[in-house]
Amino acid sequence: MNAELTASLLWLVPALPLAGAAILLLGGRATDRWGHLLATTTAVASFLVGAAMFVGMASRSADDRGVSDILFSWVPVGELQVDFGFRLDQLSMCFVLLITGVGALIHVYSIGYMAHDPARRRFFAYLNLFLAAMLVLVLADNYLGLYLGWEGVGLASYLLIGFWQHKPSAATAAKKAFVVNRVGDIGLAVALMIMFATFGSVSFAAVFDGAPQVGESTLTALGFMLLLAACGKSAQVPLQSWLGDAMEGPTPVSALIHAATMVTAGVYLIVRSGPVFDLAPGARVGVVVVGAVTLLFGAVIGCAKDDIKKALAASTMSQIGYMVLAAGLGPAGYAFAILHLLTHGFFKAGLFLGAGSVMHGMDDETDMRRFGGLRTVMPITFATFGVGYLAIIGVPPFAGFYSKDHIIEAAFGEGGAKGLILGGAALLGAGITAFYMTRVMLLTFFGEKRWHDGTDAPAPHPHESPRVMTVPMILIAIGSVASGALLAIGGTLEHWLAPVVGEHTPHHVLPVWAMTLIILAVVAVGVGVAYRQYATRPVPVTAPEDVSLLTVAARRDLYGDTVNEELLMRPGRRVTAGLVAVESDGVDGLTGGVGTAIARMSRRIRGWQNGYVRSYALSMFAGTAVVLALVMAVNVL
Amino acid sequence: MNPENYLYLSALLFTIGASGVLLRRNAIVVFMCIELMLNAANLAFVTFARMTQSFDGQVIAFFTMVVAAAEVVVGLAIIMTIFRSRRSASVDDADLLKR
Numbered sequence: 001m002n003a004e005l006t007a008s009l010l011w012l013v014p015a016l017p018l019a020g021a022a023i024l025l026l027g028g029r030a031t032d033r034w035g036h037l038l039a040t041t042t043a044v045a046s047f048l049v050g051a052a053m054f055v056g057m058a059s060r061s062a063d064d065r066g067v068s069d070i071l072f073s074w075v076p077v078g079e080l081q082v083d084f085g086f087r088l089d090q091l092s093m094c095f096v097l098l099i100t101g102v103g104a105l106i107h108v109y110s111i112g113y114m115a116h117d118p119a120r121r122r123f124f125a126y127l128n129l130f131l132a133a134m135l136v137l138v139l140a141d142n143y144l145g146l147y148l149g150w151e152g153v154g155l156a157s158y159l160l161i162g163f164w165q166h167k168p169s170a171a172t173a174a175k176k177a178f179v180v181n182r183v184g185d186i187g188l189a190v191a192l193m194i195m196f197a198t199f200g201s202v203s204f205a206a207v208f209d210g211a212p213q214v215g216e217s218t219l220t221a222l223g224f225m226l227l228l229a230a231c232g233k234s235a236q237v238p239l240q241s242w243l244g245d246a247m248e249g250p251t252p253v254s255a256l257i258h259a260a261t262m263v264t265a266g267v268y269l270i271v272r273s274g275p276v277f278d279l280a281p282g283a284r285v286g287v288v289v290v291g292a293v294t295l296l297f298g299a300v301i302g303c304a305k306d307d308i309k310k311a312l313a314a315s316t317m318s319q320i321g322y323m324v325l326a327a328g329l330g331p332a333g334y335a336f337a338i339l340h341l342l343t344h345g346f347f348k349a350g351l352f353l354g355a356g357s358v359m360h361g362m363d364d365e366t367d368m369r370r371f372g373g374l375r376t377v378m379p380i381t382f383a384t385f386g387v388g389y390l391a392i393i394g395v396p397p398f399a400g401f402y403s404k405d406h407i408i409e410a411a412f413g414e415g416g417a418k419g420l421i422l423g424g425a426a427l428l429g430a431g432i433t434a435f436y437m438t439r440v441m442l443l444t445f446f447g448e449k450r451w452h453d454g455t456d457a458p459a460p461h462p463h464e465s466p467r468v469m470t471v472p473m474i475l476i477a478i479g480s481v482a483s484g485a486l487l488a489i490g491g492t493l494e495h496w497l498a499p500v501v502g503e504h505t506p507h508h509v510l511p512v513w514a515m516t517l518i519i520l521a522v523v524a525v526g527v528g529v530a531y532r533q534y535a536t537r538p539v540p541v542t543a544p545e546d547v548s549l550l551t552v553a554a555r556r557d558l559y560g561d562t563v564n565e566e567l568l569m570r571p572g573r574r575v576t577a578g579l580v581a582v583e584s585d586g587v588d589g590l591t592g593g594v595g596t597a598i599a600r601m602s603r604r605i606r607g608w609q610n611g612y613v614r615s616y617a618l619s620m621f622a623g624t625a626v627v628l629a630l631v632m633a634v635n636v637l
Numbered sequence: 638m639n640p641e642n643y644l645y646l647s648a649l650l651f652t653i654g655a656s657g658v659l660l661r662r663n664a665i666v667v668f669m670c671i672e673l674m675l676n677a678a679n680l681a682f683v684t685f686a687r688m689t690q691s692f693d694g695q696v697i698a699f700f701t702m703v704v705a706a707a708e709v710v711v712g713l714a715i716i717m718t719i720f721r722s723r724r725s726a727s728v729d730d731a732d733l734l735k736r
Contacts, residue, residue: 611732613667614659621655 001056007069009049010086013096014139016046018132024125032121036114039124040107043131047100054093062499065090068141075144079200087141087204091500094338094493095138095268098345102260102479103131105472109353110252112468113360117250123163127256130156134261138268142203143192146269150188150233153262154181160257161249173245180242184232188269191225194218208275219276223283226273227290234266234320236294241560243317244301247309251356254309258316259349264341267320270327271334274501278330287328288418292425295321297558299432303439304554306543307366308355311440312348315392318429319344325426326407329414334501335494336406339487343399346479347391353473354385358444360469361462362451368443369541370452375445377462380470382445384477389441391480393434393523396516399484404430406488409515413507423509427522434526442534450541643684650677664716664726668709675705 001009020042024035031038057065066089074084088096107127114120133152140146162174195202198218199210211219230236235243243263247254257263270277270287277284298318305311323340326333359366361378375382391398394405408430412423452459464470487493508515543555553559650673657670679698686694720726 611734613728613731614662618659621659 001052003067006053006056006067010069010088012049013046014132014135016042017128021125021128024121035121036111036124039128043104043107047104050096050100082144085141086139089500090496092138098342099134099260102345102349105475106252106256109469109472112466113252113356126156126159130261137265144202157262160253161246163249170248173248177242177246180239181232184229184239187225187228191222194222211275211279219280220282223277223280227286230266230269234263235317236290237297240317244310244313247313255349255352259345263320267323267337267341274334284328288325291321291325291328292422295429299429301554301557302436304551306368308368309366312351322407329410331502331504333410335497336410339493340403343403343484346476346483347388350384350388350476350480354381357381357465360465363460370450371444372447373449378464384473387477387480389437393437397485399480402484402488405519412509431522431526434523435530438527438530439534640684640688647677647681662727662729664728668712
């Protein structure tokens with residue numbers, strides 16, 4: 001596909017899933033029977049268009065790979081001229097392929113997973129909406145278009161997390177995700193305002209061209225606002241609390257949110273805004289701190305969760321922390337952030353689809369302490385989940401090995417104390433990741449069968465999922481194996497992205513082989529500790545109570561919700577209570593008091609209206625006399 | 638004769654009329670008292686016209702007479718109607734609006 005054709009067809013990529021969502025939502029029950037097929041078709045078609053564009057882009061020379069298309073003038077108001085335009089460059093190409101590719105596979109998987117759900121059509125409509133919003137987000141050529149997609153993603157995630165709205169917990173989780181995301185959205189909104197005030201434009205080109213002429217303080221403010229936005233969407237500390245609860249949604253949604261869409265948006269925003277962050281070292285320090293803290297935060301939580309989906313959610317938080325850390329390292333890390341994002345998209349989707357498959361077979365049980373020994377009854381799920389597991393802990397030659405090693409090396413490559421702290425955090429995170437993922441693996445697929453220990457419930461009969469679910473899992477597993485080597489060896493992705501994010505010659509503190517050995521050793525220690533803990537000892541079906549303080553804290557998400565409650569909810573409630581008091585006693589009292597006073601006065605005055613003509617006449621005479629007297633007095637004086 | 642005396646007479650007549658309006662209950666008497674006040678004012682106008690040697694006051698006196706004539710027509714008709722329906726010409730009895 002040549003550049004002109006690509007430009008003229010660019011709108012088709014987000015429009016296809018959007019049209020699917022519109023047809024399914026407006027068509028109503030009439031589309032119930034074939035709605036899921038239509039939605040899957042639009043997702044696949046969008047992927048095919050994207051893939052054709054990729055082939056065309058790869059065949060052009062590096063300089064003219066970027067393609068732009070302006071659809072219409074969007075906001076022509078005074079000095080602010082915003083066009084609704086799309087731009088497809090090397091960076092957005094990666095995202096388009098990930099979103100539509102993994103997204104389409106998740107659509108296929110959902111056909112099987114949601115087969116018995118009465119609202120399946122609505123589910124697929126929302127999935128399509130999710131894809132469309134995310135595609136607008138990554139394709140927009142200005143921040144306002146990005147903001148449109150950003151809000152669309154927030155809306156779609158709200159609808160999907162709360163899809164089973166008859167469950168109060170799901171409705172609450174959806175609301176929580178929406179509210180926490182809103183905090184981040186404020187950051188993006190303020191960033192837009194700063195851009196308009198500073199550059200008079202919100203297009204990527206104008207902002208990045210104008211950035212070098214602007215003072216560092218403005219850029220730092222801009223960077224921190226963008227970071228706040230990224231924290232909200234990517235579930236980074238301090239806005240991480242929604243991600244765990246978001247597991248209330250159907251499992252394919254979790255896969256979609258965690259792998260292809262939503263949480264990657266924050267990383268995209270930071271990498272896309274690279275020219276701003278490059279000139280604002282203060283903001284970049286903020287980014288790496290957030291990334292490093294979150295990657296440990298998520299990893300520690302992941303160790304203590306017994307719910308398989310919540311453990312995976314914590315791991316997403318941690319892995320996104322890696323990406324944010326890499327993005328905060330500047331040109332040294334942008335390409336690695338995207339590399340990890342792509343490989344993570346594959347293996348995390350695989351892990352979630354595997355978890356969904358396990359739940360499908362185990363009557364929607366999510367407690368890993370009630371799994372065990374599933375590898376024989378679910379061989380395909382076991383194999384695909386296992387591939388995802390090996391990829392996430394970074395065993396060569398699986399995908400995570402390449403991407404995570406690069407990030408750890410780049411973190412150490414910062415040099416000095418900063419490099420040691422960041423690299424150390426990333427290395428420690430890799431060890432903890434190995435521990436908790438091994439734990440998930442052992443509890444679910446190995447050991448004794450603990451399916452109905454200690455309960456009277458009928459024993460579940462776990463079975464392998466239908467082919468419509470296993471085929472996407474297998475395809476994604478292939479991606480988890482191959483994507484790392486394909487993208488990393490020889491720096492393929494780095495060279496591909498170089499025109500957008502800049503070149504960087506890596507700075508190695510240690511030889512690569514030594515670094516790799518150290519990382520693998522740390523990973524091996526993590527795996528070994530988990531093996532000793534969960535494979536050589538019996539696993540109790542109820543979580544033990546006599547555990548360390550850290551475990552207690554991790555089970556409660558390291559008190560993330562408690563902090564929010566103490567710092568935000570309680571003071572907020574007090575403020576509202578105060579406002580209500582001011583309102584009812586002050587404002588209501590004032591208006592009510594005026595009314596009462598007038599009513600009382602009127603009751604007095606009413607007595608004068610006695611109905612006798614002569615008394616009215618007397619008052620008229622008296623009044624006339626007074627007026628005359630005044631007139632005369634004035635004349636005399 | 639000193640024209641001021643006419644003014645004193647006029648003031649006296651006006652006061653008698655005003656007291657009548659305020660003190661009497663019979664609608665016909667009240668009505669006559671109003672006429673008395675109007676004519677007191679007429680007398681004052683004519684007197685001033687004579688004192689200032691101009692016709693303005695006399696012209697206004699004619700207007701007042703016209704208004705008084707019209708007022709008699711309407712007022713008497715109202716009093717007649719009230720008397721017919723209520724069998725009373727007392728102004729204190731006509732207080733329906735207050736009830």
